[in-house]
Amino acid sequence: MYALDLCQRLLKCPSITPKDAGAIAVVSEALKDLGFTCHVLSFSDPKSPPVNNLYGRIGTNRPHLCFAGHTDVVPVGDPAHWSFNPFAGYIEGELLYGRGAIDMKGAIACFIAASSAFLQDKGPTFKGSISLMITGDEEGPAVNGTVKILEWLKARNEIIDACLIGEPTSKTQIGDTVKIGRRGSLNAKIITHGTQGHVAYPELADNPIPRLLGFLTEISKTPLDQGSEDFPSSNLEITSIDVGNPASNVIPQAAYADFNIRYNNAHTGQGLIKWLEEVALKTAGKHTLTFNISGEPFRTPPGAFKNTVIKAIEKVTGHTPELSTSGGTSDGRFIHHHTPVIECGLKNATAHQIDEHVATQDLVILQKIYKEILERFFE
Numbered sequence: 001m002y003a004l005d006l007c008q009r010l011l012k013c014p015s016i017t018p019k020d021a022g023a024i025a026v027v028s029e030a031l032k033d034l035g036f037t038c039h040v041l042s043f044s045d046p047k048s049p050p051v052n053n054l055y056g057r058i059g060t061n062r063p064h065l066c067f068a069g070h071t072d073v074v075p076v077g078d079p080a081h082w083s084f085n086p087f088a089g090y091i092e093g094e095l096l097y098g099r100g101a102i103d104m105k106g107a108i109a110c111f112i113a114a115s116s117a118f119l120q121d122k123g124p125t126f127k128g129s130i131s132l133m134i135t136g137d138e139e140g141p142a143v144n145g146t147v148k149i150l151e152w153l154k155a156r157n158e159i160i161d162a163c164l165i166g167e168p169t170s171k172t173q174i175g176d177t178v179k180i181g182r183r184g185s186l187n188a189k190i191i192t193h194g195t196q197g198h199v200a201y202p203e204l205a206d207n208p209i210p211r212l213l214g215f216l217t218e219i220s221k222t223p224l225d226q227g228s229e230d231f232p233s234s235n236l237e238i239t240s241i242d243v244g245n246p247a248s249n250v251i252p253q254a255a256y257a258d259f260n261i262r263y264n265n266a267h268t269g270q271g272l273i274k275w276l277e278e279v280a281l282k283t284a285g286k287h288t289l290t291f292n293i294s295g296e297p298f299r300t301p302p303g304a305f306k307n308t309v310i311k312a313i314e315k316v317t318g319h320t321p322e323l324s325t326s327g328g329t330s331d332g333r334f335i336h337h338h339t340p341v342i343e344c345g346l347k348n349a350t351a352h353q354i355d356e357h358v359a360t361q362d363l364v365i366l367q368k369i370y371k372e373i374l375e376r377f378f379e
């Protein structure tokens with residue numbers, strides 16, 4: 001089984017972001033064997049570690065289907081907590097263990113295996129193009145990865161007609177859920193400033209804590225929206241409150257809070273920032289607010305590609321997938337600006353966990369789904 005063997009070889013590369021550890025070369029060699037033209041794209045930036053990425057394409061015509069994925073993985077934590085070496089590609093029974101088995105070396109192996117079978121069937125009559133955009137910077141800062149590959153593609157006038165992302169989207173069965181968009185994510189920090197003093201002489205001090213609490217109460221009790229057909233309602237979570245004050249007789253100088261908003265397409269990051277600034281003006285007194293938008297919400301427009309993926313999954317599994325926009329962000333947040341994006345991959349239950357593993361049978365099913373997508377896309 002080619003997908004299993006390839007996945008195993010990828011798992012043996014300890015490619016914790018930003019390290020490549022040979023993973024890009026494994027993908028590149030596999031693609032070259034199938035006739036793809038491959039470009040290893042090494043990007044660097046003064047603020048972020050250098051990263052190896054890969055773009056491989058076969059065919060010069062349209063339509064052009066691109067598979068996007070990442071070979072980098074998150075750290076393993078304490079390896080002693082793993083049942084097996086997380087970078088050995090160990091198989092026990094029907095399960096293949098390793099960091100990245102689910103997220104997402106397994107899906108990359110399945111797509112390459114599906115492409116191999118598809119190209120073998122089609123032979124020289126194949127008229128379109130298949131490409132793989134593989135980054136080594138998805139789990140990290142995402143500075144020297146997909147964003148720069150997309151710029152590189154644009155400069156070469158490469159047009160992609162649709163993009164399939166191999167992130168683990170399935171819940172209990174392969175293909176039971178696909179992602180047709182993602183929520184936006186806004187991280188924010190507020191500092192309320194006061195005047196330090198003795199609790200016995202409050203008239204000489206200014207306590208920043210009640211103002212911080214007033215602000216947080218106001219923003220957390222306001223419903224952001226009711227959600228929509230494609231999106232759950234937006235959600236704000238306070239993640240930290242701190243004053244760094246060990247003394248019970250001191251009014252602190254400043255109080256801090258962090259919060260995150262996962263928001264749907266009823267909002268923009270800038271719109272939310274404006275609202276937060278207005279609430280802070282009314283409630284927080286002297287304050288500093290800082291923001292970081294890590295991705296705006298997006299949704300795959302209805303159309304042929306969505307139907308292709310749904311029909312392919314129905315054919316292979318007998319079930320209609322749930323179309324979801326839940327979960328964290330992915331590089332779809334960058335790619336959707338260029339082409340319609342759908343995410344479909346393995347079961348996400350053990351992603352980023354100790355003893356991450358994939359059932360070998362799941363690799364078989366995902367490979368079949370990917371091959372069916374290729375057949376229908378190029379029909």
Ligand SMILES: [Zn+2]
Pocket residue numbers: 070103104138167168
């Ligand atoms: Zn991932």
